[in-house]
Amino acid sequence: MDILHQLPGMVKKYGKYLLIGLVTGMANGLFGSGGGTIAVPAMVLVLGVEEHKAHATAIAIILPLTLMSAFFYISHHYVDWTITYKTMLGGVAGGYLGARLLNICPSRILRKVFGVFMIAAAVRMLF
Amino acid sequence: MILFLIGLAAGIISGMGIGGGAILIPALVLFAKPEQHIAQSVNLLFFIPTAIIALIVHIRNRRIDFKTAVPIILAGFAGAFIGSRIAVALPGNILRKFFGIFLLAMGIYEIFRKRSGKQLQKG
Numbered sequence: 490m491d492i493l494h495q496l497p498g499m500v501k502k503y504g505k506y507l508l509i510g511l512v513t514g515m516a517n518g519l520f521g522s523g524g525g526t527i528a529v530p531a532m533v534l535v536l537g538v539e540e541h542k543a544h545a546t547a548i549a550i551i552l553p554l555t556l557m558s559a560f561f562y563i564s565h566h567y568v569d570w571t572i573t574y575k576t577m578l579g580g581v582a583g584g585y586l587g588a589r590l591l592n593i594c595p596s597r598i599l600r601k602v603f604g605v606f607m608i609a610a611a612v613r614m615l616f
Numbered sequence: 617m618i619l620f621l622i623g624l625a626a627g628i629i630s631g632m633g634i635g636g637g638a639i640l641i642p643a644l645v646l647f648a649k650p651e652q653h654i655a656q657s658v659n660l661l662f663f664i665p666t667a668i669i670a671l672i673v674h675i676r677n678r679r680i681d682f683k684t685a686v687p688i689i690l691a692g693f694a695g696a697f698i699g700s701r702i703a704v705a706l707p708g709n710i711l712r713k714f715f716g717i718f719l720l721a722m723g724i725y726e727i728f729r730k731r732s733g734k735q736l737q738k739g
Binding site for chain 2: 511512513520538543545549550552554556561563569576577579586603605610612615
């Protein structure tokens with residue numbers, strides 16, 4: 490009987506988790522990116538997870554989803570290993586540099602700069 | 617060289633909590649001009665090694681909320697299955713338009729959001 494009483498609450502509670510997972514997974518698969526952009530604010534605003542914990546938890550969520558999405562892309566021959574490894578080398582250097590750069594240039598300004606780039610690139614891709 | 621620089625930019629911003637893909641994918645498409653699916657697969661594969669390293673550090677520091685992560689991952693597999701199947705079925709030019717709409721929304725969000733949660737906690 491106890492379970493019957495808890496059932497509506499459980500559905501309500503896990504419904505949010507399932508919806509966040511579904512949307513995050515779909516973005517990750519469809520766009521090959523953007524899972525974190527959805528999962529982090531969703532966990533903070535909807536589930537009340539602390540911001541720094543949400544960032545770390547989002548990586549644990551997106552890694553298995555990315556492995557699945559990557560499997561589908563590769564199995565349909567949508568892969569270019571030369572582009573991938575050259576970009577990855579830059580990424581490793583960038584990750585290191587970024588950690589140092591954050592102390593010099595405030596991320597608030599960098600965010601706006603990248604936001605403008607994203608909008609400009611989006612317009613180019615759409616028209 | 618251009619590929620290295622694009623990776624460099626994506627690596628720098630991924631440490632800031634903006635998804636690296638928001639820069640990596642459009643930069644590849646505009647400057648290296650691969651097919652849209654390829655650009656997206658580069659980003660997926662690019663994420664894997666960095667995520668593994670970050671994850672090891674986060675697990676050691678107990679920063680991961682597994683109770684929250686597990687149900688989201690389970691539903692996320694269904695979402696990733698659906699999203700990936702749609703992506704591989706779409707022609708590249710249509711997928712590029714969809715990505716453009718998503719990127720536009722992410723760009724507007726980055727510009728107009730007031731402040732990060734970290735700063736909010738302080739105030």
